[in-house]
Amino acid sequence: MxxxxxxxxxxxxxxxxxxxxxxxxxxxxxxxxxxxxxxxxxxxxxxxxxxxxxxxxxxxxxxxxxxxxxxxxxxxxxxxxxxxxxxxxxxxxxxxxxxxxxxxxxxxxxxxxxxxxxxxxxxxxxxxxxxxxxxxxxxxxxxxxxxxxxxxxxxxxxxxxxxxxAEAETSDDVKCLGHHPKQASNIDIGRARRVVGVGRGLKAKEDLAMVDALAQSLDAEVGCSRPVAEDGMMEHERYIGITGVKLKSDIYVALGISGQVQHLAGINACRTIVAVNKDKNAPIFQHADYGLVGDLNKVVPALTKLLAQ
Ligand SMILES: Cc1cc2nc3c(=O)[nH]c(=O)nc-3n(C[C@H](O)[C@H](O)[C@H](O)COP(=O)(O)OP(=O)(O)OC[C@H]3O[C@@H](n4cnc5c(N)ncnc54)[C@H](O)[C@@H]3O)c2cc1C
The missing domain is CATH 3.40.50.620 (HUPs)
Known part of the structure; x- marks a missing residue:
């Protein structure tokens, strides 16, 4: 046949x-x-x-x-x-x-x-x-x-x-050792109109407070690159990319994210991409509509202050 x-x-x-x-x-x-x-x-x-x-x-x-x-x-x-x-x-x-x-x-x-x-x-x-x-x-x-x-x-x-x-012939190749209920989560950044994403440029969990403040002034959700979620700094539901959430937001602000291809796959449908990175050669700048070369620890509070005015 x-x-x-x-x-x-x-x-x-x-x-x-x-x-x-x-x-x-x-x-x-x-x-x-x-x-x-x-x-x-x-x-x-x-x-x-x-x-x-x-x-x-x-x-x-x-x-x-x-x-x-x-x-x-x-x-x-x-x-x-x-x-x-x-x-x-x-x-x-x-x-x-x-x-x-x-x-x-x-x-x-x-x-x-x-x-x-x-x-x-x-x-x-x-x-x-x-x-x-x-x-x-x-x-x-x-x-x-x-x-x-x-x-x-x-x-x-x-x-x-x-x-x-149909005959359900089975094997025992895979054995379930136990079930652990996942904490209920209602995070769905894939539907957010505005998203601020943080990468490994953010050094400590405490620094998320300044990112949250910027996100609030933009009325945005906060997302991250995969290593940030893997390090336990943010929930897995918030990481963006080929194996994570794919955004369709109007604005995506990438803070301290280098712009590896696996991350870009999650943001290429965003309408406007803004990147902040201290390395002027970071690949993210080739995909950003607006780029700011600088230390996010200084840029983020300054942006939040500006937006509040
Ligand atoms: C199979 C596979 C699937 C993957 N899937 C995904 C995925 O879905 N999503 C994903 O995100 N990644 C994914 N990855 C990982 C991916 O390859 C990258 O390692 C990851 O995206 C890098 O994250 P990052 O940009 O936060 O970190 P880094 O690449 O380490 O970049 C950190 C950036 O921060 C900048 N920086 C440092 N300090 C500051 C500062 N003070 N101010 C401003 N900038 C600063 C640096 O210049 C650098 O550009 C995958 C990898 C593999 C192998």
């Missing part, structure tokens, strides 16, 4: 099947979906525009990663040539990579476009932390694509598909 006629989709989050269905319909086909979860999740997937849904009932005490053998078996039984689209959630990335390894398939991550012609499958995906686009031609007969969030629009309307029970 041709790859185009044998497409599968998988997501650990039921809400992402509609986007995957959109990606498949851009190829002019329908996919079969694998759902590891509740009957509700299977019904949600079935209503999202995918084709037949293979539902593996999930044991609430289990770990979704351990359902890999059943998924591999199902896909392998469909033929020698197939395409699998996996939603690139945190768990999906892991599952997609393991699936590709077990299936002996080519794998491409961060995919945001797919097309298929007589020569085969072409995919576009973001590279260098979202700063550039790469185009890859898949020459293998089996491929797993990790689909970036928002890459495809959900189909406008979709009829319910058939749901069939």
């Amino acid at each position: 041709d790859m185009k006629d044998n497409i599968w989709v998988y997501s650990d989050l039921a809400g992402r099947y509609a986007e995957l269905a959109g990606g498949v319909s851009s190829l002019g086909g329908k996919a079969q979906a694998i759902v590891v979860g509740s009957a509700n999740s299977a019904a949600k997937a079935a209503a999202s525009g995918v084709g037949k849904v293979h539902h593996m009932a999930f044991d609430e005490a289990g770990i979704v990663d351990n359902y890999l053998p059943g998924m591999v078996k199902l896909i392998q039984s469909s033929g020698d040539s197939f395409l699998v689209l996996v939603a690139a959630t945190k768990r999906g990335r892991l599952m997609g990579a393991r699936l590709a390894a077990r299936l002996g398939a080519a794998v491409v991550s961060d995919v945001n476009g797919i097309s298929m012609d007589a020569d085969g499958l072409t995919v576009t995906h973001s590279v260098y932390g979202g700063l550039a686009q790469g185009t890859e031609k898949i020459t293998a007969s089996k491929a797993v694509l990790l689909v970036a969030p928002g890459a495809f629009d959900a189909p406008e309307s979709a009829a319910d598909s058939e749901v069939v029970a």
Whole structure:
């Protein structure tokens, strides 16, 4: 069977099947979906525009990663040539990579476009932390694509598909040793209109008070670079970048942040970037609309004072 006629989709989050269905319909086909979860999740997937849904009932005490053998078996039984689209959630990335390894398939991550012609499958995906686009031609007969969030629009309307029970063959590769509830957090700096970000240029936790004062006078949220969160100076929900929050703010003020590519990937959708750094050669200045070379310990209080006038 041709790859185009044998497409599968998988997501650990039921809400992402509609986007995957959109990606498949851009190829002019329908996919079969694998759902590891509740009957509700299977019904949600079935209503999202995918084709037949293979539902593996999930044991609430289990770990979704351990359902890999059943998924591999199902896909392998469909033929020698197939395409699998996996939603690139945190768990999906892991599952997609393991699936590709077990299936002996080519794998491409961060995919945001797919097309298929007589020569085969072409995919576009973001590279260098979202700063550039790469185009890859898949020459293998089996491929797993990790689909970036928002890459495809959900189909406008979709009829319910058939749901069939699938054998949930599991492994015990991953064992859960315990659950620790995370402290509830309502921080969502990804939606803030203005954000002040601090980097390793800020030396002590006490210095956050002056940053908070500046943020208050700007009516802004405070974010940070990843090392600042990893050092425990700020919550993980506040770090910005490729592996953190992606901002869409009107203003982003970067204080003592060097501007590494992984951080830039989280701010390249901001409308205006202001950078303060004591090193005039810091890469952040190449991406800033306004740059101020100086010691943030002097610049931040001075800016706050100015804004108060
Ligand atoms: C796989 C991977 C994923 C990653 N994901 C992310 C991510 O999502 N987000 C992220 O942020 N990073 C991420 N990183 C880390 C990233 O590569 C950088 O190490 C990090 O962004 C640097 O943080 P920084 O700019 O705060 O620190 P530094 O690079 O150490 O820069 C500190 C800056 O502060 C300036 N400075 C020092 N003192 C002062 C002062 N008194 N006044 C003014 N300026 C001063 C210095 O000149 C310097 O430019 C990732 C790395 C890897 C390998």
